[in-house]
Amino acid sequence: MEAVHDHHAADHDHHQPSGLMRWITTTNHKDIGTMYLWFSFIMFMVGGAMSMVIRAELFEPGLQFISPERYNQMITLHALIMVFGAIMPAFVGFANWMIPLQIGAPDMAFARMNNWSFWILPVAGSMLVGSLLAPGGAAGTGWTLYPPLSVQSGMGMDMAIFGIHLLGMSSIMGSINIITTILNLRAPGMTLMKMPLFSWTWLITAYLLIAVMPVLAGAVTMLLTDRHFGTSFFSAAGGGDPVLFQHIFWFFGHPEVYIIALPAFGVISEVIPAFSRKPIFGYASMVYAIASIAIISFFVWAHHMYVTGIPLTGQLYFMYATMLIAVPTGVKVFNWVATMWRGSLSFETPMLFALGFLFLFTLGGFSGLVLAITAVDVQLQDTYYVVAHFHYVMVAGALFSAYAGAYYWLPKWTGHMYNETLGKWHFWLSLIFFNMTFFVQHFLGLAGMPRRIPDYALQFADFNRISSLGAFGFGLSQLLFLYIVIKTIKGGKKAEANAWGDAPGLEWTVPSPAPHHTFEVPPVIK
Amino acid sequence: MNVTMNTLVKWLSATALGLMLLPGTASAAWQLNLSPPVSHAGFVAYELHNFMTLICLVIFIGVFAVLGYSLYAHRKSKGHKAAGFHENLAVEIAWIAVPFVILVVMAVPATKALLDLRDASEPDITIKATGYQWKWGYDYLKGDGEGVHFMSVLATPRDQIEGKEPKGEHYLLEVDNPVVVPVNKKVRILTTANDVIHSWSMQEFGIKQDAVPGFIRDAAFKAEKEGTYRGQCSELCGKDHGFMPIVVEVVSAEKYAAWVDEQKKKMAAAMGDPNKVWTLDEMKAYGEKVYTTNCVACHQANGKGIPGAFPALDGSKIATGPNADHINRVLNGKTGTAMAAFGNQLSDTDIAAVITYERNSWGNKTGDLIQPAEIKAARK
Amino acid sequence: MSQQASRYFVPQPSHWPIIGSLALALMGAGAVMWVNKVAAGPYSVAAGFCVLVYMLFGWFGTVIRESEGGKYSKLVDGSFRWGMSWFIFSEVMFFAAFFGALFYTRTLSVPDLASADNLGLLYPHFSDMWPSAGPGFKDKFTPMAAWGIPAINTLLLLSSGATLTWAHWGLLKNKRAQLTIGLILTILLGVTFIYLQATEYAEAYSHLNLKLTTGVYGSTFFMLTGFHGFHVTLGATMLTVILFRVMSGHFKPDHHFAFEAVAWYWHFVDVVWLLLFVLVYWL
Ligand code: HEA
Ligand code: HEA
Numbered sequence A: 001m002e003a004v005h006d007h008h009a010a011d012h013d014h015h016q017p018s019g020l021m022r023w024i025t026t027t028n029h030k031d032i033g034t035m036y037l038w039f040s041f042i043m044f045m046v047g048g049a050m051s052m053v054i055r056a057e058l059f060e061p062g063l064q065f066i067s068p069e070r071y072n073q074m075i076t077l078h079a080l081i082m083v084f085g086a087i088m089p090a091f092v093g094f095a096n097w098m099i100p101l102q103i104g105a106p107d108m109a110f111a112r113m114n115n116w117s118f119w120i121l122p123v124a125g126s127m128l129v130g131s132l133l134a135p136g137g138a139a140g141t142g143w144t145l146y147p148p149l150s151v152q153s154g155m156g157m158d159m160a161i162f163g164i165h166l167l168g169m170s171s172i173m174g175s176i177n178i179i180t181t182i183l184n185l186r187a188p189g190m191t192l193m194k195m196p197l198f199s200w201t202w203l204i205t206a207y208l209l210i211a212v213m214p215v216l217a218g219a220v221t222m223l224l225t226d227r228h229f230g231t232s233f234f235s236a237a238g239g240g241d242p243v244l245f246q247h248i249f250w251f252f253g254h255p256e257v258y259i260i261a262l263p264a265f266g267v268i269s270e271v272i273p274a275f276s277r278k279p280i281f282g283y284a285s286m287v288y289a290i291a292s293i294a295i296i297s298f299f300v301w302a303h304h305m306y307v308t309g310i311p312l313t314g315q316l317y318f319m320y321a322t323m324l325i326a327v328p329t330g331v332k333v334f335n336w337v338a339t340m341w342r343g344s345l346s347f348e349t350p351m352l353f354a355l356g357f358l359f360l361f362t363l364g365g366f367s368g369l370v371l372a373i374t375a376v377d378v379q380l381q382d383t384y385y386v387v388a389h390f391h392y393v394m395v396a397g398a399l400f401s402a403y404a405g406a407y408y409w410l411p412k413w414t415g416h417m418y419n420e421t422l423g424k425w426h427f428w429l430s431l432i433f434f435n436m437t438f439f440v441q442h443f444l445g446l447a448g449m450p451r452r453i454p455d456y457a458l459q460f461a462d463f464n465r466i467s468s469l470g471a472f473g474f475g476l477s478q479l480l481f482l483y484i485v486i487k488t489i490k491g492g493k494k495a496e497a498n499a500w501g502d503a504p505g506l507e508w509t510v511p512s513p514a515p516h517h518t519f520e521v522p523p524v525i526k
Numbered sequence B: 001m002n003v004t005m006n007t008l009v010k011w012l013s014a015t016a017l018g019l020m021l022l023p024g025t026a027s028a029a030w031q032l033n034l035s036p037p038v039s040h041a042g043f044v045a046y047e048l049h050n051f052m053t054l055i056c057l058v059i060f061i062g063v064f065a066v067l068g069y070s071l072y073a074h075r076k077s078k079g080h081k082a083a084g085f086h087e088n089l090a091v092e093i094a095w096i097a098v099p100f101v102i103l104v105v106m107a108v109p110a111t112k113a114l115l116d117l118r119d120a121s122e123p124d125i126t127i128k129a130t131g132y133q134w135k136w137g138y139d140y141l142k143g144d145g146e147g148v149h150f151m152s153v154l155a156t157p158r159d160q161i162e163g164k165e166p167k168g169e170h171y172l173l174e175v176d177n178p179v180v181v182p183v184n185k186k187v188r189i190l191t192t193a194n195d196v197i198h199s200w201s202m203q204e205f206g207i208k209q210d211a212v213p214g215f216i217r218d219a220a221f222k223a224e225k226e227g228t229y230r231g232q233c234s235e236l237c238g239k240d241h242g243f244m245p246i247v248v249e250v251v252s253a254e255k256y257a258a259w260v261d262e263q264k265k266k267m268a269a270a271m272g273d274p275n276k277v278w279t280l281d282e283m284k285a286y287g288e289k290v291y292t293t294n295c296v297a298c299h300q301a302n303g304k305g306i307p308g309a310f311p312a313l314d315g316s317k318i319a320t321g322p323n324a325d326h327i328n329r330v331l332n333g334k335t336g337t338a339m340a341a342f343g344n345q346l347s348d349t350d351i352a353a354v355i356t357y358e359r360n361s362w363g364n365k366t367g368d369l370i371q372p373a374e375i376k377a378a379r380k
Numbered sequence C: 001m002s003q004q005a006s007r008y009f010v011p012q013p014s015h016w017p018i019i020g021s022l023a024l025a026l027m028g029a030g031a032v033m034w035v036n037k038v039a040a041g042p043y044s045v046a047a048g049f050c051v052l053v054y055m056l057f058g059w060f061g062t063v064i065r066e067s068e069g070g071k072y073s074k075l076v077d078g079s080f081r082w083g084m085s086w087f088i089f090s091e092v093m094f095f096a097a098f099f100g101a102l103f104y105t106r107t108l109s110v111p112d113l114a115s116a117d118n119l120g121l122l123y124p125h126f127s128d129m130w131p132s133a134g135p136g137f138k139d140k141f142t143p144m145a146a147w148g149i150p151a152i153n154t155l156l157l158l159s160s161g162a163t164l165t166w167a168h169w170g171l172l173k174n175k176r177a178q179l180t181i182g183l184i185l186t187i188l189l190g191v192t193f194i195y196l197q198a199t200e201y202a203e204a205y206s207h208l209n210l211k212l213t214t215g216v217y218g219s220t221f222f223m224l225t226g227f228h229g230f231h232v233t234l235g236a237t238m239l240t241v242i243l244f245r246v247m248s249g250h251f252k253p254d255h256h257f258a259f260e261a262v263a264w265y266w267h268f269v270d271v272v273w274l275l276l277f278v279l280v281y282w283l
């Protein structure tokens, strides 16, 4: 199939700025995708460096490197940067690059706004990182920003609030763009039920984002007015309630974790069939599962608030609703396994990361299910068990999936094959060190070690040391990825149009690297 | 089931950890499960956790055994050719239905356990636990010991935390005044807070309850075994969140009665004589003690505070200006900031002392001496 | 080729987005300084705002030129429609957060503050009723009555919705006079609404002792009605832009998405007001 028509009119490329201006003014989804991906990796290094500070402080009991207030700022920024600066932009980067290619569109629906969505991020990111220098330091409230603690804090908190406003604007614009592109710009014949699952997950994710980012914006706006303009949303003396903030925050926060997880599911649903050489099993049930996860995710938020004193009926309802999410998530896990079943499996790096994802995400899902049981959560809430749970789903889940996607599509982006041996090293080191870092944290949590503390009792010392050593190893292993990517950009074996031989999807019908403009004439979908 | 579970967990983790050679591992036993419970609710939660973990483990092993086989048997390198199937309605319905049934099986004991946990009816003793930045205040409201109240502050010396001194056995888990309760009596804990949200938790009793400022929440337990139990504040409450432990001593009825007597005597003694007239040196010396237990966390021992977060008192306008402003700030605090109203935490004597101390320490040389009577007058 | 090219529209590189980001950076940094009483704050916000206005003029100017230049195909028009609908959905969710807060305080936190345990230990004299400014509020205040200005405002906004629709009919039937008059009427009604709302606020502050700081009632009242008023202002501004465009001969019966987008927005603001009227003022 002749998919690329590189004879686009000369008038298109008249005033293409070059150098830095090319990136600043670009309206090309591939350029913007690239910028998102680099931005996210830089933020990942920054957030990761903060986690190294955290793990260094926790290496042994006692206060060694940073003061308790700095410690609190570190965990807050680590989380905000990882979630909003690293993982989310990484998947938006994938979306920008791949959605138009997957659905046969020439670009995103609103190409200029697309550029703006990206260029808001560095502003917001600098605001967050820069808050470390504010008088009194950054927000030290945890990424959950609970009042009244967040009402007490200094200027750093305001920087976090406005930073979050900006991140929200960026996400909302980005999501409007993605939804519109998918709903309106699919090539003729590309029906929704033929669309690749990665695009499907993003359609639903973008919907989630538009639904909950404004709610977060509302929550932090109330925080701002409580801080500076004398409102009483979160103060009992004025008839408000600190717990109200938690409700609003988690109404955003729980869907947010699926905003992180769904695109990860999407990537995995592309990679597994490609390396199983077999179509995805249960395409339709995958789509329904994604949709059900998204819908249920709006009704489970108070499982983060079991111990705030919500009524018994609330605890029961939220427990049952939360447990229910295991069903559609299970459908996905089983479908992936069935896709591999009797396939013709090979284990290149993307597949290895996908398998790592599958294994460890499921583990993280199970610890989530344990936390969903209210009486058990009462024991584990705010302990390291929770920290272990969410790093399993977000690091071994979302991050591993992002690596799977990056290795999978690197040939399409750069035109070169990455170094397979190094890729495998990256995977195995990550896998081992990841588990060393976070598996033991389950035990710490079970033994009662609270999260968000810079110093701990002696019985927690051994596991913390193991965890810290693992974290340093994990961090160093990530440098390998940087090296591999740069090396691949610079050169390497030329990639075919279909770099993996017979991977499915329109993106593999265009040459590698993908030309600057693709599908200016819609491809024919059989 | 309990025993199998523990062995299984231990065995699995021991294998995992055995692979990692660790220099200088201390000898402390590695606790791999929840602490052994001593209350009914704690016990139920403990069992439930084991039950959940076991089911999850079984499913996990089941799913990944199938996958493992596939990874082995269906390799391309072995020449396996891909089959073409990509859906099967019956299977797909089955793996919706079976997990659902499993969830229902989980939900039944989970519901029972929760009902047990939330039962705070007909307590023998009611204690109010108030979270302060960063200490706990306890008031025995009803039952034996009614009227007893005290503050409970971390007892670990600063030098241990900063590594200037070897760490003690109960490092960070020790307080000056533990909560004391009689064994086998139902205790209802009411939680609230003075400034930000804290959380009162004790794993062995199976409870954790946030302390929300301006609201009263409750939890209940009946400890069935004497002993000393240690927990920690479990909601991020600022700088010293990691340094506000909770210690509960469960004692026999007789010991409890004796403890109550002792507390009442102590409280009477601590009231002091509000009309006593103090000398400057006496006041400063006592004030330093009050300062060290209540104010150093923020304003620091050198009175310099933490720039940007907590103001210096050394040279501060308030601490060197008119007495009335200073008294007002300490009595009533400043809303919206971490500076709490100490009027309801400290006695007239304490406040007079700490203010006198602040006005005559570091670079502050006002020479002012505040008497308890002045504080009494300043209270509205 | 030209047929095909007009199916999609991929714009040239543009410097407007980065100027927009600069504006946001100035405004964000300025707002942080302002609320922390740093002198540069207001200036930075003002500068950012000017840059933002410049950007909006430039960006929308480009879009309008492209639109009038016939560069937008039916497909592009469809994109705009989806885009605007989802934007309005995001606005709905923003208001939902504040309505949620109102619902929560009325049905949960205020009753909870007056529950038995609380009364016994914290607030002996607090009673559960709405409006409430909480147990710590010692003054007296008068809540805003529904059947004065708010009722008039409801009528104003409802009729503005009608006049706007009437203007739209005019546009569809190519009756330009009806279109212009309808738009002018709508804008006038909107401006009157804002004026009345301002009077109401002045009244609240000067006579009713009802302020932003009047406990949770004041907080929810002013934040909800305030954000709504802000949206009316925005809508009226956009309508004015549309009016100027109409007067310069823009829009055709079959090609006038900008008009419709603003109309949708205006109706959305209407609906929010109805909810406000019922939930904030009336019940
Ligand atoms: C990517 C992010 C992500 C994902 C996908 C999840 C998924 C889940 N999470 Fe997690 N969670 C977080 C991120 C995430 N979480 C974060 C960040 C926090 C902490 C926030 C903070 O406080 O800072 C948190 C906290 C958190 C809590 C609160 C803990 C506490 O603070 O006390 C709870 C409690 O219910 C919970 C539950 C769950 C459940 C039930 C799932 C389910 O979706 C999991 C479903 C998956 C499976 C169950 C596995 C696969 C299924 C099968 C193989 C089918 C068969 C299985 C059965 C029938 C059992 N999570
Ligand atoms: C997607 C989100 C995400 C990701 C990817 C991570 C990644 C990591 N996280 Fe994070 N984390 C959160 C989200 C995330 N985290 C959240 C939401 C919280 C809760 C915060 C709160 O309580 O409010 C949290 C909290 C949290 C804690 C608990 C703190 C506390 O409660 O006191 C810890 C402690 O171990 C931790 C560790 C780590 C580590 C070691 C990594 C590693 O995976 C990171 C590895 C990456 C790098 C290291 C960067 C790349 C390498 C370099 C820059 C080279 C330099 C390297 C060396 C010097 C070795 N995280």
Ligand code: CUA
Pocket (backbone or CB within 6 Å): B131, B132, B134, B197, B198, B199, B233, B234, B235, B236, B237, B238, B240, B241, B242, B244
């Ligand atoms: Cu008190 Cu944490």
Ligand SMILES: [Cu+2]
Pocket (backbone or CB within 6 Å): A253, A254, A257, A301, A303, A304
């Ligand atoms: Cu959740």
